[in-house]
Amino acid sequence: MANPSNRPIGKSGWGRTLGAAAVSIVYFFPVLYIILTAFKTRQDALAWPVKFIFTPTLENFVSVFYRTTVEGGAAEATGFGLYFFNSMFIGGTSVLLALIIGTAAAYGFSRFPLRGNETYLFMILTTRMMPPIIAIIPIFVLFRIFGLSGTYVGIIALYTAFNLPFSIWMVKSFFDDLDRDIEDAARMDGSSEFRLFRKICLPQVYAGLAATFVFAVILTWNEFVFALLLTGTQTRTVPVQIVRTIGGAIGVDWGLLSALETLFIIPVVLVTFALQNQLLRGVTFGTIRR
Amino acid sequence: MELTISGIAKRFGAVEALRGVTLAVQPGEFFAILGPSGAGKTTLLRIIAGIDKPDDGTVLIDRRDLSQIPVRSRNTAMVFQTFALYPHLSTFENLAYPLREARVPGDEIKRRVGEIAEMLRLTHTLARKPGTLSGGEQQRCAIGRALVRRPQLLLLDEPLTNLDAKLRHDTRAEFKRLHRELKTTTIVYATPDQLEALSMGARVGVLNHGKIVQVGTPSDLYEMPGDDFVASLVGDPPINLVPGTLRAGAGGPSIDMPFLGLDAAPWRKSLNGFPAGTRLKVGLRPQAIWPRGGSEKGPVFPARVFLTEPLGDVTILDIVVGGDTRLRMVLPQEQAYKIAVNDAIECSIDLEQVCLFTQDTGTAISRAGVEAAA
Structure with a gap:
């Protein structure tokens, strides 16, 4: 530890590495426990003390998709494939929509400020200041009146609206941080205002867009209350299905529940992993001078 | 274009x-x-x-x-x-x-x-x-x-x-x-x-x-x-600006600086409108000050070396004159090597390279035969 600042990255001492590993395990343990339980039989899942060495089984994953009802009889499809698709489709579409609309709005707020620009931005932010659940009754009534309950259009529109303020504020901060000289240079090079946006400004904030995308996906992927009240059997998302799986006549099936959750985690992990470099750049955007 | x-x-x-x-x-x-x-x-x-x-x-x-x-x-x-x-x-x-x-x-x-x-x-x-x-x-x-x-x-x-x-x-x-x-x-x-x-x-x-x-x-x-x-702004090291006062004399105007009186003959025409006692700034380029060497183009005055900055080919000297006025001068290395800090030396000014400015506005006062470009 003579000169820690000169130590090459990735060459920390064993003490620190083990310390970091210990902290990571504490944080990661619940996830690990869920994944382990997903591969346990019903007996193993309920065993005490907790079994860490056991014969893994895939039966829980099979019952995610096909299982018999309590009364017995042939295994039936659970519709989980559809719910999984719903979660991805509704989440992906609404986040993308919010990102597209939000980026356009953010560029406008950043480059073509209106009279009272700050007021508009503040008003947009206020929609995130109260817990969304407060608006549940009017939204529920609205959905009834316009026949949006249980439709893709309804829930996608709602999630888009919820994601917009976050997208606008986040993306605006990325546009604000760009070097204006670069735009002046492009203007002198003969770029029109649209080309300036499309060819110069937008590519510079791709990392930021990716970061915004991931954050919004995680938020939306998790959303439960509105999904519970406003989706129907055809548009149900995974969080709702997970809750419906809890309980039942023979007690909680922990293995089945864990298998559901394990599958539920995978897309978010994949998205985050695929965009991790962008994510890091996006989060540190503007803090490190190029 | x-x-x-x-x-x-x-x-x-x-x-x-x-x-x-x-x-x-x-x-x-x-x-x-x-x-x-x-x-x-x-x-x-x-x-x-x-x-x-x-x-x-x-x-x-x-x-x-x-x-x-x-x-x-x-x-x-x-x-x-x-x-x-x-x-x-x-x-x-x-x-x-x-x-x-x-x-x-x-x-x-x-x-x-x-x-x-x-x-x-x-x-x-x-x-x-x-x-x-x-x-x-x-x-x-x-x-x-x-x-x-x-x-x-x-x-x-x-x-x-x-x-x-x-x-x-x-x-x-x-x-x-x-x-x-x-x-x-x-x-x-x-x-x-x-x-x-x-x-x-x-x-x-x-x-x-x-x-x-x-x-x-x-x-x-x-x-x-x-x-x-x-x-x-122009010139390196920067020009020395020394306060001076205009004096009327029998032989024509002169400028009193703390360490030296300067014959103001070259500026006589332009100085006509200024009353005696007018405060002026005298600009002395570091390159216009020389140690006494026999072929002086201007007046001579004593100085003490305060600091030397050898830069290789030239040396910048900080000298003290007339009590507490500091001036900078630049000398080629071959002349500077024998001068040490605290030496007493005699210097002269190349009168042709001296510039004159008014104290209040800083405007240049032009010499005879030279129109100031402004």
Whole structure:
């Protein structure tokens, strides 16, 4: 530890590495426990003390998709494939929509400020200041009146609206941080205002867009209350299905529940992993001078 | 391309960035704008470039009002102080960008970018992004992007500020060569560094607090500064400004400095209107002060050496005269080596290199036979 600042990255001492590993395990343990339980039989899942060495089984994953009802009889499809698709489709579409609309709005707020620009931005932010659940009754009534309950259009529109303020504020901060000289240079090079946006400004904030995308996906992927009240059997998302799986006549099936959750985690992990470099750049955007 | 600027004013809130700038730049001229930071150089260039609009005044390019010429046909390019390269594009695409915007066919883009890259020694960097280039390469890329359109007017905003000393020296020579090769391109070059301005500019305009205070050739500025600001900005080490008082005598006017009386005969004509007792500033170039050596061109005075700064070929001496007045002088090494700190020496002043300014406004007082360029 003579000169820690000169130590090459990735060459920390064993003490620190083990310390970091210990902290990571504490944080990661619940996830690990869920994944382990997903591969346990019903007996193993309920065993005490907790079994860490056991014969893994895939039966829980099979019952995610096909299982018999309590009364017995042939295994039936659970519709989980559809719910999984719903979660991805509704989440992906609404986040993308919010990102597209939000980026356009953010560029406008950043480059073509209106009279009272700050007021508009503040008003947009206020929609995130109260817990969304407060608006549940009017939204529920609205959905009834316009026949949006249980439709893709309804829930996608709602999630888009919820994601917009976050997208606008986040993306605006990325546009604000760009070097204006670069735009002046492009203007002198003969770029029109649209080309300036499309060819110069937008590519510079791709990392930021990716970061915004991931954050919004995680938020939306998790959303439960509105999904519970406003989706129907055809548009149900995974969080709702997970809750419906809890309980039942023979007690909680922990293995089945864990298998559901394990599958539920995978897309978010994949998205985050695929965009991790962008994510890091996006989060540190503007803090490190190029 | 001929550039005529008249009465340009620009304010940002309470700050008056430019206060009536008037300039005429000849076609093909290398014109330097010299001024300390905050003088308004960048604002002026941005207005000439057409990026910002002046609050008042006009910019004429070949006698046509800039605001009437569409951006595409302006034929003006600018190199920004920060280089302003497109960080997401490769060097090739950076250089190609102005051509793409002008809808030049692909083959020609390839050829012209190739030429420019060759000329600026950027060929090996074409596939790389600006972030991976060295400072010098980034700077050449910025210049290349400006030149690739073959502009008639090239605006350079402190292009050397972000480079290290060695590179700065090389690039100064590069700019002069470039200007010669481009032949018809008019260059306006803004810099806070008098060395850059004097070594490159055919003419130099000195900008201070948003106003042009003097326009002239480098030797004009050095030998006949229009005021004490120009005098202290131009020349290295900076000029000594010593307070003096005008005295009327039987043999004509003279100037009393704390350590020396100076015969004011060369300025007699211009000093006619000034009453005796007028406070003046006397400008003594460090290069105009010499140790006594037998062939004096002016008066002699005693001094004590306070500090020596050997720079290799020359040495800068700080001397104390007349009690507590400090002066700087520059000596070639072969004369300076025998002078040590605290030595008592005798110095003389080359009267022909002395400048005179009024105390209050700092305006130069011209010598007989010389019209001050202002």
